[in-house]
Amino acid sequence: MRIELLYWAGCPSYPEAEALLADVLSERGLDVPLRRLEVRTHEEAERLGFPGSPTIRIDGRDIDPAGAGARPALTCRIYLLPGGRVSPIPAREQIEEALA
């Protein structure tokens, strides 16, 4: 399994997302190295198809397929939580489903 966390330092949400990801992995007993990739420029965002920070990919697949196709940008990514609330980090359930 390959897990990547793509982030832009201009958005403050990625440490919280990384902690949530680590918690889910730990809960499942998964000892998988996390590849962190900082996106620094608009050009990098375009090249990586980076729809915002944070973006988590498991074996190359975005954990939130609905948002994966957004225009690449150095921005905070929008996640829709169960119930329709907006959040700058994914729901725990989205990570769990992507790992299932």
Added chain:
Amino acid sequence: MTLQLGNEAPPFSLPGVDGSVHSLDEYGNAPALAVIWSCNHCPYVQAWEGRMSEIQRDYESRGARLVAINSNDAARYPEDSFEEMKARASREGFAFDYLHDEDQAVAGAYGPSRTPEVFLFDASRRLVYHGAIDDSRDERAVGTTYLRDALDALLEDREPPAVQTEPVGCSIKWR
């Protein structure tokens, strides 16, 4: 350079999503004026904007006004264009004025770094509170309502319990 506590509100005259131009002078009778840097595209703003409308509605009868300003570079972030601002304000039913600072001059005068970020001024338009709306983007987890507490204090002629907090949100998208 960010405004400091006690500084006077810099003047502005900006187009609003309601089709009118709004200036600092227009809010002259308000005993409290909250100027909040905002935008469309930021998930932190989207998490807080419902509370912004609630605050405006709850304090309207006491004369307080809340004004949101979007200064983001719409060329790079087209979701923050004036047309998109109008659409979002209409869709979400904003209770506050939502103004467009296209050339970023007003942002340059106030010095915000995040969206959302609050600058609360008293009746003489001196800065009395600067920072976050409250202490959690998740409204179910809010413990301290900084802006409401500061408004209550201001309207009751008291010192706000907190005068400076750390705004949490997206960066201002400068050109």
